[in-house]
Amino acid sequence: MIPLHDDLQAERRPYVTWLLVVVNVLFFLHELSLEGALNGFLQTHGLVSARVMDPEVWRDFDWERQTGPLLTHMFLHGGWLHLIGNMWMLILFGDNVEGRLGHGNFLFFYIASGLGAAAAQVASDTGSFVPMVGASGAIGGVLGAYMVLFPFARVLTVIPILIFIQVVRVPAIVFIGFWALLQFFQGTAELHRGATAGVAFWAHLGGFGVGAVWILINPALRRARARSTRRIASR
Numbered sequence: 001m002i003p004l005h006d007d008l009q010a011e012r013r014p015y016v017t018w019l020l021v022v023v024n025v026l027f028f029l030h031e032l033s034l035e036g037a038l039n040g041f042l043q044t045h046g047l048v049s050a051r052v053m054d055p056e057v058w059r060d061f062d063w064e065r066q067t068g069p070l071l072t073h074m075f076l077h078g079g080w081l082h083l084i085g086n087m088w089m090l091i092l093f094g095d096n097v098e099g100r101l102g103h104g105n106f107l108f109f110y111i112a113s114g115l116g117a118a119a120a121q122v123a124s125d126t127g128s129f130v131p132m133v134g135a136s137g138a139i140g141g142v143l144g145a146y147m148v149l150f151p152f153a154r155v156l157t158v159i160p161i162l163i164f165i166q167v168v169r170v171p172a173i174v175f176i177g178f179w180a181l182l183q184f185f186q187g188t189a190e191l192h193r194g195a196t197a198g199v200a201f202w203a204h205l206g207g208f209g210v211g212a213v214w215i216l217i218n219p220a221l222r223r224a225r226a227r228s229t230r231r232i233a234s235r
Helices: 015-045 049-053 063-075 080-101 103-124 136-149 172-193 201-216 219-233
Strands: 002-006 154-161 164-171
Touching: 002 080, 015 063, 015 080, 015 103, 049 063, 049 103, 063 103, 080 103, 080 136, 103 136, 103 201, 136 172, 136 201, 154 172, 164 172, 172 201
Parallel strands: none
Antiparallel strands: 002 154, 154 164
């Protein structure tokens, strides 16, 4: 399913969302400029599970090289499609979440979601030497928050069925819920196979969980969510 847009107006201008998009694009342009040095750059600034979990590995790295990738991996991408897909999801759903949380809180929330995503992926594959890169985990947090805050917002969605294409409006809880279930089943299948498809499914779910719980445990946001849900449902 490919989301086109939702039917909500943001409560304020999403300055932080735009800033995050710009920073991600700038990082990616820097990656493109590295050419032959790119693999080494990703190995250094991407998140490598073994470097975090294996004492035989992490003892060879100083504190900065150990902790820096926890943040930098969120702004690196493996290709144009990876970048465009992530940034589109961030733009589409981030504006309303930022509008509800406020600019500063949204930035903190975004980083926390990315860290939660990193923890989930590291826990799922502790011995991996493959660097994890991408904003998908942090954006998973945005999706989790959006689903809890605006479950009945309508998302205009392209659904390809064999050779046919359907464009329908679906509730956010259906679109994002389907996305989360897909991550779970694909991640579980990877664990059973003992192999990786090159996609950090558990990072997506880790970020999603942080985002959803963040809203659920915040009393003020819960009250705002209830008012928003009644307003949308009554349309």
